Amino acid sequence: MPTTRRRGERALLDGLRRPSSGANTLRRAAARLRPARLAIAKAPAWLFPQGREPGGLAGQIGVDPAGLARSVERFNAMAVQGRDEDFHKGESLFDRYYGDPNVQPIPAWHRCTKGPFYAVRIDAGDIGTKGGLLTDVHARVLHVDGQPIAGLYAIGNSAASMMGRTYPGAGSTIGPAMTFGYLAANHIKNQSLMIQRLSSPSLLT
Incomplete structure (x- = not known):
């Protein structure tokens, strides 16, 4: 393990053990743990179009160059002032927790000032649902x-x-699914054993 990484881990543990040391210790630890260079595989141009300037990128993705330049300029201005007036990024504790503490004033996002600039197509979708059937402690669906x-x-x-x-964080859908799957399987097994006992005279004796 590289020396800088070992130092970073020690500093991180020290900061976690002694909260009074403040956020600076954790920030220094995070900086040491961050690799000096990242080996990034060259992605195909159709997947991640790129340009040295926003205007050059705009032509590849079919948007108005002047409009994209204005959007980037507005984004950077809001990043400096620390307030996202459009989408309110970084206002919640959740956003700040998963952000980079070295980036200020909002850990959740940073200015886009240095090329190359990349574009990624994003389509609407979901990773879960807040709806569904009401169940009891055995995962039985309720009428x-x-x-x-x-x-x-x-x-x-x-x-x-x-x-x-609410959505507390990563795994908050997987954990309950595993837990209630286990509870449901146990309930099904116990119900099956009970039916067998009631239907078999030999088991009753």
């Missing part, structure tokens, strides 16, 4: 009257989120 429907279970994105309208 509108609140009673469980025999033999019907739901977990993961098929079930209503146990966290309601």
